Amino acid sequence: MATSLPTRVTAPVAGVATTVASTRGLSRAFDGRSILDGLDLDIERGEFVALLGRSGSGKSTLLRALAGLDRGTTGDLTVRGTVSVAFQEPRLLPWKRVIDNIALGLDGRASKDKARAALEEVGLTPLAGAWPLTLSGGEAQRASLARALVREPGLLLLDEPFSALDALTRITMHRLVLDLWTRHADDGGRLSVLLVTHDVDEALLLADRVLVLGEGRIAYESRVEAERPRRPADLIALRGELLRQLGVEEGNS
Numbered sequence: 130m131a132t133s134l135p136t137r138v139t140a141p142v143a144g145v146a147t148t149v150a151s152t153r154g155l156s157r158a159f160d161g162r163s164i165l166d167g168l169d170l171d172i173e174r175g176e177f178v179a180l181l182g183r184s185g186s187g188k189s190t191l192l193r194a195l196a197g198l199d200r201g202t203t204g205d206l207t208v209r210g211t212v213s214v215a216f217q218e219p220r221l222l223p224w225k226r227v228i229d230n231i232a233l234g235l236d237g238r239a240s241k242d243k244a245r246a247a248l249e250e251v252g253l254t255p256l257a258g259a260w261p262l263t264l265s266g267g268e269a270q271r272a273s274l275a276r277a278l279v280r281e282p283g284l285l286l287l288d289e290p291f292s293a294l295d296a297l298t299r300i301t302m303h304r305l306v307l308d309l310w311t312r313h314a315d316d317g318g319r320l321s322v323l324l325v326t327h328d329v330d331e332a333l334l335l336a337d338r339v340l341v342l343g344e345g346r347i348a349y350e351s352r353v354e355a356e357r358p359r360r361p362a363d364l365i366a367l368r369g370e371l372l373r374q375l376g377v378e379e380g381n382s
């Protein structure tokens with residue numbers, strides 16, 4: 130098994146840089162079992178990318194590598210600017226109030242102000258003083274998003290953040306994430322999003338580009354050309370192709 134670490138270059142976002150993250154030949158094995166196998170990926174600045182793949186295909190492994198949480202990968206990995214992650218479980222500290230969870234890890238006297246601004250962005254201002262265990266699932270995910278946004282990331286990694294939510298809350302969260310992404314894009318095209326999801330429709334609704342991970346690499350990718358807000362009718366052909374790529378019969382999903 131290879132033991133060398135990836136070349137990890139973290140540089141400030143320069144005016145001319147258009148790629149926020151790229152990998153070349155990124156590989157990861159667990160106990161000799163290859164999960165990522167020479168994966169090449171580029172995420173452009175301001176782009177919203179969805180990552181699909183069957184269970185166990187390595188989606189979270191890729192996300193963890195991009196987040197700098199996994200030092201066991203080999204190959205090249207370049208990330209420009211700050212990266213934030215929001216996971217499926219909100220992972221809030223139960224002994225800290227919501228506002229203090231958001232401000233956690235921020236330095237300086239302005240940290241509370243930044244946390245307040247982030248809470249306002251996700252519509253959670255009234256719950257700033259609440260304890261995490263009193264929040265609903267959707268509210269806790271909003272807090273988790275605020276905690277990710279407060280660090281002003283260039284790349285926001287979302288690991289199935291909506292999958293545990295009920296259908297109505299999920300729709301609200303989709304709107305919120307698109308809204309945040311658009312707002313930050315308006316600020317100068319800064320925010321790129323990589324969303325890991327099992328849900329083909331979620332990917333088609335939100336992303337500029339959809340990737341399918343298979344055999345340790347990007348096995349398929351497609352741009353989603355339909356204008357937002359998108360209608361299911363505009364997405365039928367690509368939906369069928371993505372389901373085929375994932376090995377799912379249409380009509381059984």
Ligand SMILES: Nc1ncnc2c1ncn2[C@@H]1O[C@H](COP(=O)(O)OP(=O)(O)OP(=O)(O)O)[C@@H](O)[C@H]1O
Binds near residue numbers: 160189190
């Ligand atoms: N720390 C680890 N030690 C051993 N095996 C691991 C570790 N992390 C991940 N794996 C294995 O790597 C494979 C890919 O896992 P990963 O979580 O990346 O898949 P995934 O595509 O995100 O799956 P899912 O959609 O089910 O969440 C799985 O077989 C998993 O058991």
